[in-house]
Amino acid sequence: MSARAWGWVRHLLDGGTTAWGEWHAEADAVGRVVPGAQQLELLRRLNQSARPVPEGLARRVLEASAPGRGRPDLELEGAAHDSRFGARPVDPSLLPTEELLRVATHLLAEDLVALGPVDRRPDALPRPWRRRYRLVGDPLLADPVRRDLVARGRPPRPGGEVVVVGADLGRMLADAWTALCFDHGVGSWAAWQATWHQRDQIPPRVDLPRVLTTWQERRGADHVHLLVEGTPGWQRLPRLVGVRRLEVPPRPGEEAAELARRVAAVLGLMVDAPRRSVLLRDGLLPRLPAEAFVAAAPGAADRVRLPAVSAEHADWVARRARRMSRRLTAAGYPVDLAPGPGGGAAGGVGGADDGREAARDDAADGVLSLAVRMLLGGWKERA
Amino acid sequence: MTGVAGADGRPATETVPRGATATGRRRVLVHVGTPKTGTSHLQDVLFRNADVLREHGISYPAERFDAHFLAALDLMKLTWGGLELEAVGAWDRLAEQVRAWPGTSIVSHEILATASRMQVDRALTSLAGEDGADAEVHLVLSVRDLVRQIPAEWQENVKHRSTLTYAKFLEQVRDPGRDSRIGSWFWGVQELPDIMNRWGATLPPERIHLVTVPAPGAPRDELWSRFSRAFGLDGIDLDLTPERANPSLGAAETALVRRINRQVVRTVEPGDYRPLVRELLAHQTLSRRAGSPRLALPPELHTWARDLSATWVEEIERRGYDVVGDLADLLGPEQPLPWADPDEPDEALVARAAVDAISALLVEGSRLRAVEADLAAQLHDTRAALERSYLRPTYRLREKLVRVMEGTRAGRGALMVYRRARGRSSLSA
Structure with a gap:
């Protein structure tokens, strides 16, 4: 029976795409251990996407571990070493996408460690006449803009205007989660929402009343400005930080964030924590294909989705947004942070209960598809 | 029934390290x-x-x-x-x-x-x-x-x-x-x-x-x-x-820890859970309780x-x-062990275990408060020492000079040049 398995291994190494259920030819062993069904099926999917898959990559796929506490490497149905014991052998084509993703993210993490961060042009020298400012708030808005300003020789410095940037609360929560996916790793979007809901707290960076109070105490209320994305006041941002034009880079979509989250978990087994953050932020993020980001133009048609607040947390988010808006209005910042009817600036309220399972499968398929593209040389820019 | 020592069928000798095989491998x-x-x-x-x-x-x-x-x-x-x-x-x-x-x-x-x-x-x-x-x-x-x-x-x-x-x-x-x-x-x-x-x-x-x-x-x-x-x-x-x-818990104690998990698993980070729940509560406190029925197979x-x-x-x-x-x-x-369902535990036993758990947490809380007070006292002493050094006339003179200079553009520029020359990277807030 294992001769049939080795025959299939050889077929896949040669770029074949025949499913295990239709495979009958036998061959001599090409290794000591028949790879797991997850690894073999992932190689078949890679072969389906691009031929030929580089031999080195094919070998790596077959030797990869499926990290984390999922199912063990499974044996092939009809070719098990001893089918009386162990996990039930499987038809690899019926494996859940989740199982293939575990292997794929391990390989991507290895690639990322080997590639390292993308080389960037050195930052311009700080201009002595630059405007004094601080930029804080929503991490997907404040951090990339600040980095852009630093690169242009306009790093923040104290003693000027403090600009707090935000969006509607649903979007800010999603942004805070996405930022963590590209930093040190975090639980799933669903678990993360549930955690903050249970705590009945808002993550500190996007708890705007708290952020504003802190900076008002340090700098005085007159120098602290709140700008909410999508409102007319947002146009003041370039002037407040002392430039004429400013572009907020597009947000990575839900699938890109989920892929980063999974890669982050595996990277934790390969590099130390500071290096992991650098690799995710300066290695993975800039190398994601453009299709993984949501179009910057508001309202632009885009198939890429942002994480959206789940139905079970929507009421809580709306309630907290109303409370936050009331506090901000009382403090002299009249804004409405309630999520729109879509549940977020660019997404719908996620997961009605009956469709949740199907939506989760679709999302996993999307993440796997992105991972496969990356494995096959989709890294946008190589260092 | 030999174990490893006799697996190769020969006893260890003086010429071969005890741990190696008779062939030296x-x-x-x-x-x-x-x-x-x-x-x-x-x-x-x-x-x-x-x-x-x-x-x-x-x-x-x-x-x-x-x-x-x-x-x-x-x-x-x-x-x-x-x-x-x-x-x-x-x-x-x-x-x-x-x-x-x-x-x-x-x-x-x-x-x-x-x-x-x-x-x-x-x-x-x-x-x-x-x-x-x-x-x-x-x-x-x-x-x-x-x-x-x-x-x-x-x-x-x-x-x-x-x-x-x-x-x-x-x-x-x-x-x-x-x-x-x-x-x-x-x-x-x-x-x-x-x-x-x-x-x-x-x-x-x-x-x-x-x-x-x-x-x-x-x-x-x-x-x-x-x-x-x-x-x-x-x-x-x-x-x-x-x-x-890795001591075992009784049925009521395990039921209690599971109920605690339901309350805290999303709010207490793993790094805090391990010392507080797994070590302090489970291993050091609840495992020592006697009289509770043991966990068993139904x-x-x-x-x-x-x-x-x-x-x-x-x-x-x-x-x-x-x-x-x-x-x-x-x-x-051969015979089933005495059975106590941990999903429907004896509530009196759970309550008694909970009292022990609260007591242990209070003792630990008191200890941590003492540590906190000690650290606060050390911080206070350090601040006082800093204050004393600040009160020296030369420090007050320098402080006044910096304040005056920070009020003007030229002064700020001069300070920046001075700080760069000194190699100080931090700027005043």
């Missing part, structure tokens, strides 16, 4: 589980007696108690509540130490039981070279009957933040598909013939050693005596004082568990492994 003993079979005590004894063991040619290469756990996480790419961050490169470091030792080396961790065939291949190659040519590898597996292992595994899950009821756990364990995380992990570390298939595929049966955990009522040191025989430690004067163990599953164990025993006998102890121990007691 390195020997590696790989202990891969199973959980809840006294492994924590064994690893503790090996770790604390590492120097003595080395004098006898036996190496237990570990810089810290959990070094082999971290190595196992690294080998199998497992995440473990953030601990995996400390495991980067741990397996390769361990394997290197093993390869460098000319005598016997011991590698031991129970989660290794769940390694896949590919991971086993990598592990054995790194320890003993291609095809095991560089060392004589022995596999050791300590085993206990399913009647006791199943409730013990559920309890272990509860002590690792699980909120699963016992009934749900049993349902997932009995699901033949093993699709759940619980089922897949449980059988991965407990199904003995499968573990042997994965770890022992390339080893002759005489180099596979099963250490059975004695049935209840056996002499207290019987398990250690079996470990000692299996690992070839007989005759070495070891300090066996139990310092580390009586209706007793026969199923014994029958399954019987098929394993039959398979082990057929394969001819070396058994240290008695294979009959693997069947478990």
